[in-house]
Amino acid sequence: MILVDSHCHIDFEEFDVDRMGVLERSVENKVAYCLVVSVEASQFESLLALVQSKDYLFASAGIHPNSVSIGSETERQWVSEAGRGAEVVAIGETGLDYFRSGGDLDWQRDRFRMHVQVARELDKPLIIHTRNAAKDTLRLLHEETAREAGGVMHCFTEDVTVARAALELGFYISLSGIVTFKNATAIQAVAKYVPEDRLLIETDSPYLAPVPRRGKRNEPGFVYHTAVFISELRGIEVSQLADITTRNFFNLFRGAKRDLHWETLMGEINA
Numbered sequence: 686m687i688l689v690d691s692h693c694h695i696d697f698e699e700f701d702v703d704r705m706g707v708l709e710r711s712v713e714n715k716v717a718y719c720l721v722v723s724v725e726a727s728q729f730e731s732l733l734a735l736v737q738s739k740d741y742l743f744a745s746a747g748i749h750p751n752s753v754s755i756g757s758e759t760e761r762q763w764v765s766e767a768g769r770g771a772e773v774v775a776i777g778e779t780g781l782d783y784f785r786s787g788g789d790l791d792w793q794r795d796r797f798r799m800h801v802q803v804a805r806e807l808d809k810p811l812i813i814h815t816r817n818a819a820k821d822t823l824r825l826l827h828e829e830t831a832r833e834a835g836g837v838m839h840c841f842t843e844d845v846t847v848a849r850a851a852l853e854l855g856f857y858i859s860l861s862g863i864v865t866f867k868n869a870t871a872i873q874a875v876a877k878y879v880p881e882d883r884l885l886i887e888t889d890s891p892y893l894a895p896v897p898r899r900g901k902r903n904e905p906g907f908v909y910h911t912a913v914f915i916s917e918l919r920g921i922e923v924s925q926l927a928d929i930t931t932r933n934f935f936n937l938f939r940g941a942k943r944d945l946h947w948e949t950l951m952g953e954i955n956a
């Protein structure tokens with residue numbers, strides 16, 4: 686059984702004290718690959734250095750919708766240059782967040798459009814963040830023909846209606862530990878609804894640790910708990926859920942390569 690954490694932030698300072706220990710623990714939980722997702726241009730160099738140090742880590746390049754602007758032209762130039770890197774398998778995270786930002790948000794929508802345009806130019810899939818902004822997010826994805834790049838709605842917290850619309854746009858749905866929370870009935874309905882070939886799982890660590898780690902710092906190994914929970918909802922074995930989501934990960938992030946050495950290592954752990 687091999688799991689993938691399709692969205693984490695292990696470059697963040699929350700992991701400065703024990704980053705390598707966190708990665709070792711993720712191996713013990715059968716989490717073989719992690720996508721380390723970019724939120725700021727200024728943090729990208731250290732993110733890339735981390736990803737380059739391990740064969741089983743992949744990177745994205747993008748500026749989070751809540752990040753402070755470095756100027757729209759500079760941002761476009763940066764994303765299209767950083768996005769070209771061999772280790773960079775996705776563009777984002779990008780999208781809309783009307784919860785943490787207020788006022789006139791034209792700048793946020795422009796930044797989102799720019800990411801979609803760059804993803805299409807580079808032919809790399811998008812990582813989409815959306816909060817209190819589902820309608821505009823779907824509208825802009827449609828208007829910018831995001832389907833051509835493809836991508837994932839990460840840390841999905843909307844309902845089945847929004848999930849259906851995202852699936853119709855060709856997108857994948859990634860569920861985080863939130864699905865394990867007791868009151869998350871709408872997301873649990875989504876977890877049962879998403880077709881087998883469009884489902885991904887993630888931690889979004891260091892945030893949002895799943896039950897039974899809720900309230901603790903999250904880490905990639907904890908995606909195992911989310912996998913168990915969703916497999917029970919769908920009435921399948923966790924190993925099947927792992928196979929499905931790992932296959933989907935490599936189908937979507939087509940630049941991500943499975944590494945033979947790592948497969949061998951996993952074989953030893955499973956033995």
Ligand SMILES: [Zn+2]
Nearest residue numbers: 778814839840
């Ligand atoms: Zn996000």
Ligand SMILES: [Zn+2]
Nearest residue numbers: 692722778889
């Ligand atoms: Zn994130």
